[in-house]
Amino acid sequence: MSIKNNWWKILAAVMMIYVIIAGFLIPLKPGILTVSPTYIKNGENTSIKVQAYNANYDKEPNLRAWLKFDSTHYLASSQIEVLDHNNLNISFNLNTQIPTTDTIAPVSLIIDSSVDGYSLLPGAISIKNTFDPSLPAFTNSALSDMHAWTGIKFPFRNILYETIRNTFFHVAIWMALFLLSTIAAIYSILFLRDPTKLAYEHRAYSFTAVSLLYGMIGLATGAVWARFTWGAYWTNDVRLNMAAVSVMIYFAYFILRGTITDQDKSKRFAAAFNIFAYVAMIPLLLVIPRLTDSLHPGVGGNPAFSGEDLDNTLRMVFYPAIISMILLGVWMAQIRTRIFKIEERRLLEQEL
Template sequence: MSRYLKLAAILLIAYSILAGMLIPLGTGVLHVSPTTAKGGEELALTLKAYNAVFEQNNGSFEARIRLNPEQAVCTKKIKVSSSNELTLYFDIPRGKLPVQTNSENGKKSPFPLLEMFDNVNGYTSLESVVFLKEGAPDAQNVQAFCQVVPFNNIEKTSFPFLNILEETIRNLFYHVPMWFAMMVLLLMSAVYSILYLRNPQIGHYDIKSSSLASVGVLFGFVGIATGALWARHTWGAYWSFDVKQNTSAIALLIYLAYFVLRSSFDDMDKRARISAIYNIFAFATLIPLLYVIPRLVDSLHPGMGNNPAFSKLDLDNTMRMVFYPAVIGWILMGFWMAEIATRIEKIKERKLEENF
């Protein structure tokens, strides 16, 4: 491995840690009160925001509750109580409100959707903000709605704020690359196993294969541990028996058996041959365990239940700028680590050959 690749690994990982920790989150709404509103009455919606700078005399402030893609109830007055708390006043129309309850793709409808915009904080939204109760229609029954016009967004380098996730969205740069790197390392390990079986006289293919597998499994365990900590504070438990958690644990146990198998042979050639065959089969089970089964069933992980991962919501452009360097950096780091383990193992092999 060339020294430039090693340097690239260091720089990319350093960049991903620095940028991943230093870029702020966008403004987001933490919670609102009250949670119900009645038609024909005035709604004074008090909200607490995260990472916000609200000012009373900010002329650019706009807010609305969207009922469907075209119609919204616009705010008539805004009162700022502190830099992250404000009250929005709405007049909810009487009669049956045209709230769209189900969206096209069968997902939960975001409406009524609270949307806010100002020049300092940018665009902020909160789905299903209030439960709207129908008010008795009066004689004329005139419902006044304002048209939804797109807000002019401001350019702001920030990660998206998602409720529940909040700052832990940054874990994407430290948890997910582990799995990418594990996958690449174990793939290369399987490739070296095939190469060994084709040319058994080249001994270092076996050493390479086993050190790549050991670093890959290390990354897998780091992935499980970081994922468990993340899950504790977002899904509520270290281990919630999610499909992907279970299948990845099974996959890692299969690889642990690979190391047990390796250590149970005294004869070097026999060990190399049998563990190479086992390694190929282990990799063959890894693909359905991590990439097929979790997609077929519902899971807490994003990209499950027939959805592709990395939809627009999971990963926006600012996050891509940190995420992909992190993936490449950790893959290179994994190869570097495996290379060191291989070299150490080679020296040992050479010394053992000299001794006999």
């Protein structure tokens, strides 16, 4: 086993080790988990209990908090009581008119600390507007000198929390699948152009086999995550069902290739079907889920890999994760191809 020919296998292993270590050990940024109560009325002073995650509120003497009505209207807190590093009691003077015409106004909570940076819980509290004209007018307080966290930590996202780390496993395996199935489709085209070159067909088969494996792992890991987050292994979500359909089409490739007894015909049919499966996968996985709303992170109108969704600390681990999954897939496909090669040689020897 020479390093010269096998360096990429070592690279795959090293990257995978890096992904697992960095993916698990880099902590999450602080964020707000829950507030209570979540429903309050204006016209009274209100104390809100806040529970945060990974925060260091006890280390910050100058905590500040706001309720955000919209992008121009903020209400600063009147008092902040630090219970411990993760728990706060924040008082707001809501004995005032509020800048909204809604009967129930959803407001976001913003907490700023020089130690942790700022954190925001969107739609944290609903305020019932009493429309009481006797209340004093609203005094707007501007946000100023917000602190941003600059170190290496993964972003804190509601609903996801620690499972944002699944970006390196569940999402990366789907990304690797796209490349592996592309390679399979290319080899299928090459085989159809020259059906005497069985090596192309064998490679197409091997890469499709690994793609299918990755697809099944992708569905299974997604189901496990969904059990923890949505409470069910499977939901009638468009993205989930389309992914399942795509994986089933690839299943059909193996059935097709295995059931037609005429060897030459079955291989050509299978190669043509492989190209169909690849072309069908693109709208099923990339287009249709984006046209509809979905529970899946990153969907609901927006692609998953732009701006806020994938920050630089995630990229630092996410890209090596994709590369290592691809290399591992190529490795497994190569071993499958080598088995084909030996089988073929054996058949030749038997004929002689």
